[in-house]
Amino acid sequence: MANTELESTKRTVKGLAWFAQIMTRNKRFAPLAPGWKGAMILLAALVCPIFFMQGYFLIGERGLGDYLTGVVLFMLAVALITGVLAGLLHWAKRMPTRYVWLALASFCLLIVSFIGPVQLMLATALSMVAAFSLLGAILFRWVTGAYRKAKTIAKVTAVSAALAAIAFIAVGGCWLASGGNAELAKPYRLKTMKPADRYPAAMENPAKPGPFAVKTLTYGSANSYRKEFNAKDSLVTRQVDGSAFVKNWSSIRTHTFGFGPEAMPLNGHVWYPDGAGPFPLVVIAHGNHVATEYSDVGYAYLGNLLASRGFIAVSIDENFLNTSPYDDLFMLNVLEKENPARGWLMLQHLKVWDGWNKAKGNPFYGKADMSRIALIGHSRGGEAVSVAAAYNRLSAYPENANIKFSYNFGIRSVVSIAGTDGQYKPAGQPTVLKDVNYLALQGSHDMDVSSFDGASQFSRIRYTGSGDYFKSSVYMHGANHGQFNTVWGRTDGAGLGNKLYNIAQLIPQEEQLQAAKVLISSFLEATLHEKKEYGAVFRDLGHAREWLPDTMYISNYWDSKTALVASFDEDADPGTTTLHGGRLVGEGLKEWKEEKVEMKFAPAEYGAVSLSWERAPGARLPSYTVVLPGGESGIRPNGAIVFSMADRDDKKKASGKNELVDLTIRVEDKNGSRAELPLSSAGSLLPMFEGKIVKWPFASALPIKEPVFQNFAFRLADFKKINPSFQPEQLQKIVFAFDKTDQGTVLIRDIGIRSGSE
Template identity: 55%
Template sequence: MEKIITNSQEKVINKWSPRVLLTRISPLNSGWKGAVIALTLVTLCIYLVQTYYYLGSRGIMDYFTGSVLFLVAILFGTGVIAALLRFAKKMPSRYVWFMLASFCILLLSFLGPLPLTMLLILFIIISSSLLGALLNRFIKGAYQESGKWIKITSGAGAAGTFIVLCVLGTWLIKEGSSEFVVPYPLQTIKTAEHYQMTVDNPAEPGTFDVKSITYSSAPTYRKDLEGEGRLTTETVDGSAFVGNWTSSRTNTFGFGPEAMPLNGMVWYPEGDGPFPLVLIVHGNHLATDNSDPGYAYLGELLASRGYILVSIDENFLNSSPYDELFIFNRLKDENRARGWLLLEHLKTWEEWTSTEGNPFYNKVDMQNIALIGHSRGGEAITTAAAYNELTTYPDDAKIKFDYHFNIRSIISIAGTDMQYKPGGQPIELHNVNYLALHGSHDMDVNSFMGANQYYRTQIMKDSDFFKSYVHIYGANHGQFNTEWGRHDSVGVGNMLFNNAELLLGEEQLQAGEVLISSFLEATLKKNDQYRMVFKDLGYASEWLPETMYISNYWDGDTTMISSYEEDYDPGTTTLSGGGLEGEAFKTWKEDKVKMELTDGQYSAAFLEWDNTDGSSTPTYEVILPDSGVESSELSTLVFSMANNDADHHKKEKTEALVDLTVSVEDENGNVSRLRLSHVSPLLPMFEGVLAKRPFGFFQTIKEPVFQNFAFDMTDFIEGNSDLIPERISKISFVFDQTTKGSILIKDIGIRNELALNLNW
C-alpha cells in the first residue's frame, strides 16, 4: 500500500533535512562574516606565537603537530557548545562557535591576573568582531544605499575601534609605563659609620682559577652536557616519587621514571681542596628549555671563592605542555622527586671524593654542604633536608632512607611552600642555617612563601646556626636565573605584567651574589664578619644595589622572651613567668599573620594606635619573669616588627616611616630610652604592582614582612649610666613618635653571643 505523506509532515521532514540544516547555519551576512575573519586572524596570530613559546624548542614537527591537535580539540569542543546555544538565535552559530574557540585560546594564552585577563579577552573579542563586521560591510557595499548619518557613524565606529585596538596593542607591547622608584633605599636608611666592613665584597671574584666540567647518566638526552672530560653517572629509580608519567614524556626524554638521570654542570676551583660543596637546583619552567645553565654566574663566582658549585638538571620534571596535553594530563607529585634527587646527587659526590683516580678525589668537603633552590627548587631543598634526617620514605615506609649528609645550609630563592607535605605535615627544619630571598614584584610566587619556612626552622639554643630572610623591593621571580630573565609568565601572558618597575637584571643578580656569597662564607667557612650582613643589612650597603630591603634574623645565641606561638593569651610570654601589658591601643591582640595569598602560618601581636585625640600615649610592655633573663652590657635586645598599615601609600612620605620609643628598665627603676630610628625606622609595607598600570589594582601584592631590630645594651647604658643591664625587668615600646598606625611585633629576645673575631 502506498505511503501517504501529508503537507505538514513534509514540512517537518524538510525542516530537519541535512540540506536545510547546513543552509541554516552556513550563510553569514557580510558583517558577521567579517567578524569571524577578523577575530580568527587576531586569535590565530596570538595562538601561533603562544604555542611557539610552549612547543617551539621541540622542533618544527612537534610544534606543528601540537598546535594543530590542540586547535582541533578547541574547535570541536566549542563547536559542540555553539550548537547547544543555537536555540537562542541571537547570533549565527558559526560566529558563536568561533567566538567560544577564541575565548578558550585567549584564556590559555593570557595567563595573568584573572580579572584583567577576562576584561582583556572580552575587549579583544568585541572590538575585533565589531571592526571586522564594519569593514566587511564596507567592502561588500552594504552602506552604498544608506543615509549620510549611517555612513559617518559606521565609519567613525570602525576608525575608533581600530584606534583603540592599536592603543591596546601598544599597551601590550610596552614593558610598562612607570619608572622604577625607590622611596627608602638601604643606603639612606643605614648611614652609620660603624657599618664599614673590612672584608672584601663577597660578590667580587676570589683568588682561585675556575674550571668546569659536566656529568650525566648515559645515554643522555642532554647533548650540551657531553663536553670533553664528562663524568658518567648511574640512573636512579624515581618511580615511587612521581605519578602520571606519560608515554609521551618517555618518548620526549628517552627514559621513564624508573631511570631518572643524574646530570649536573660543575664549576670548581683549581687547587687541592677540600672545598665546600654547593648544589643549586632550578624550579618549574618549560621542560624543553633547560634552566640549569642559568646559574653559571653563581658557579663562576663561588668557584673563584673556593666552593664547588653544581647546577642540577631536573628539567625532565618540569611542565611539558606537549606531553601533558597542555594542562589536562600533568605530571603529579614531582616535588617529592625534586628533593630526593638532590640526595642521590650527594651520594654520587660522596663516592667521587673517596675514589682514587676521580678528578674530585679528596677535593670535596662533605662536612660542609649547602643546598640552593629557586622557585619549586626552594621547596625541593627543604624536602631534601627533611628526607636527609629520615630512615624511611613518609609516603611509602617500605622504601628505606639512609642519607644523613652534613647539610649545614640551605638557601631558598623565591621558593614555593607546602606544595608537598610529608605525611600531610608542613616541613619543619632543625639546626640548619636557612636563608630565604624573595622579591616584592615576584609575578610567579606572588606571596613571600619563604617566610613560612623561616618560622618553621628551629634553631636550638647555644648552637652556631642562624636563619635569615631578605625581602628585596623591585626584584621579580626570574632574574635570579639568567635563562628565565625579566618575564615571569609564559609567552603573550607576560604582556599583562608590569616589567617596567623591576630592578635591572644585573642589579638583581648583584643582590643575589652578595647575599648568597655572604651566607655561604658565614655558614660553611664560618667567617663571622659576613654573618653581620644578616644581623644588619647596613653592613652590606656598599655592596648591594640601591633599593629597599626588609630582613630578619635569629640565631642560637638568643633567648626567646616572646614568640607569640605558645598560646592564644595576649598577656603571656613564651618565657615562663613573664607578662605582656598594653595600654591605650585601638587594637591589641594576638593572631595569625595573614599574607596576601597564603593562610597564616605564624603568630604575632597586632597593635594599632591613634594619638590624634591627645589621650594617653599607647604603651606595650614586656614584663620579664622574677628570675630575670641573662643579660650584660654586651647583650643585645632584639625583636622584629612589620608595618601592617596598608594605607601608607595614601600618606605623605614623612608619615610612611614609623618611629617609636624603645626603653629598658632595671629592678631599681632606672630607665633608658632610645628611638626605634636609632637602628632604623620601620619601613612601610612593600607594594608590588604586578599588573600593568592603569590596571595595577587587578594584582597588587602588599603584605606584612617582619624587619629585625637589634639594640646594643651599651647604647642604653650610654643613655643612662645608672642602668644595671644584669637586672633588666621591663622592656617597653612607647608609640609617641608617629601619630597613628598599625604594626605587628614578634620574636622579642635577648642575645648573648660570644665575642666575634671581627677586625674592624
C-alpha cells in the same frame, strides 16, 4: 505632525522586521549574514597568528614537527569543546551558531595565549574577541555593499563604530607592546638609609672573584637526553628510580626525554677550584620553567664566583620534572606531585658526590668536604632545598615508609631564592627544619611567586641551642622572579602573557644578579668557610652598602644565640608569652590582637601581634609591655633585646612624603630602674614596598604590598650607659611606647634576648 509620526512608526516596524528576518534566517547551515561572516573572518585571521606565536614560545624549542602537531591538536581540541558549547547556546537564536563557536574557540585560545593574572586574562581575551568581531562585521558588510542603501545615520554609526574598534585595537596593541610605567621614586634606598660613616670597610667584597682558578666539567647518566652531560670528559652516573615521588608521568613525556620516572638521570654542571681542597660543596636546583628551555645553565654566574672563592658548585638538571605543554597536553594531563622528587634528587646527587669523594682515582677524590654542604634552590627549587634538608634527617619517605632513608649528610646551609612554600607537605605537615643556616631572597616585583613564601619557611626554622646558626631574609625592591636565572630573565610569565606585566619597574638584570652574588656569597662565607665577619651583613645590610645595588631592602635576622620570649604562634591568648611564665600587657591601644600575618594573596602560617594606636591629648600613652618571668633569667650584661617589626599601614605610600614610624624602646629591671632609646637609633622602620606587577590602569587590580618583617637589636649595655643604675641581668620588662608618631599600625613577632654582643 500626524504624517511624520506615521512615517516614523513605519520605519520602526520595517527595522524590526529586517532585524527579525536576519535573526530567523540564520539556521545552522544557512548562509551567514555579511556582518557575522566578516566578524568570523577577521577574528580567525587575527587570533590564529597570535596563538601560533604563543605556541612557539611554549613548545617551539622541540622542533617544527612537534610544534605544528602540538598547536594544531590543541586548536582542534578547543574547536571540539567550544563547538559543543556553541551548539548548546544555539537555542537562543541570538547569534549564528558558527560565529558563537568561533568566538568561544577564539576566547579559549586567547586565554591560553595571555596566561597571567586571571582578571587580566579574561579582560584581554573578551575585549579582543569583541573588538575584532565588531570591526570584522562592519568591514565585511561595507565591502559586500550592505550599506549602499542604508540611511546616512546607519553609515555614520557604522563608521564611528569601526573607528572606535580600530582605536581600541591600536591603543590596546600599544599597551601590550609597552613595558609598562617605571617607578617614580625610591626614597628609602640602602645608601640613603645607611650612612657610610656607620659602616667602616672591614671586609672584602664577597661578589669579587676569589684567588682560585676555575675548572669545569659535567656529569650525567649514560645516553643522556642532553649531549653536554655525555661529553668526552664527563663523569658517568647511574639512573635512579623516582617513580614513588611523582604521579601522572605520561608516555609522551617518556618519549620526549627517553626515560620514565623509574630511570631519572643524575646530570650536573660543575664549577670547582683548581686546588687541593677539600672544599665545601654547594648544590643548586632550578625551579619550574618550560622543560625544553633548560634552566640549570642559568646559574653559571654563581658557579664561577663560588668556585673562585673555594667552593665546589654544582647546578643539577631537573628539567624533566618541569612543565612541558606538549607532554602535558597543554595542561590537560600535567605531571603531578613532583615536588618531593625535586628534593629527593638533590640527595641522590649528594650520594654520588660522597662516593666520588671516597673513590681513589676519581677527579674529586678527597676534594669535597661532605661535612660542609649548602643547598641553593630557586622557585620550586627553593622549596625543594627545604624538602631535601628535611629528608636528610628522616629515616623513611613520609608518604611511603617502606622507602627507607639513610642520608645524614652535612647540610649546614640552605638558600631559597624566590622559593615556593607548602606545595608539598611531608605527611601533610609543614616542613620544619632544625639547626641549619637559612637564607630567603625575594623580590617585591615577583610576577610568579608573588607573595613572600620564603618567609613562612623562615618562621619554621628551629634552633635547639646546640651549634652556631642563623637565619635571614632579604626583600628587594624592583627584583622579579626570573632575573635570578640568566635563562629566565625579565619575563616571569609564559610567552605573550608577559605583555600584561609591568616590567618597566624592574631593576636591571645585572643588578639583580649582583645582589644574589653578594648575599649568597656572604652567607656561604659565613656559614661554610666560617668567616663570621660576613654574618654582620645579615644583621645589618648597611655592611654591604657598597656592594649591593642601591635600591630599597627590608631584611630580617635571627640566630641560635637568641632565647625566644614571644613568637605569637603558640596559642590564642594575647596575654601570654611563648616563654612560660611571661605576660603581655597593652595599654591605650586602638587595636591589640594576635593574628596570622595577611600577605598579598592569603594569610601566612606564622603569627604576629597587631598594635594600632592613635594618640589623643590627655589620653593614656599607648604602649605594649613584655613582662619576663621571674626567677633566674640567664641574661648577660652584654646581651641584646631583639625583635622583628613591620609597618602595617597599608594606606601609606613609599613616596618619601610620609613620616616613618618611630617609638621608644624602654627597659626596666626588677628594682624599677629604667632606660630608654628611640627605635630609630637602631634603624628606620620602613613602610611596605609597593610592587605594581601589572600595567596601569590595572595595577591596583592585584594586591601591591605586604608586610615584611625587619629585625631590630638593642644592646643592653647601651641602656646602661643612659642609666648606670639599670642592671641588664635583672631585666624584667620591655616596653614599646608609641610616643613619637601620632598614629599607626605595626606588627611585632620574634621578641627575644640574645646572649653576647656582636
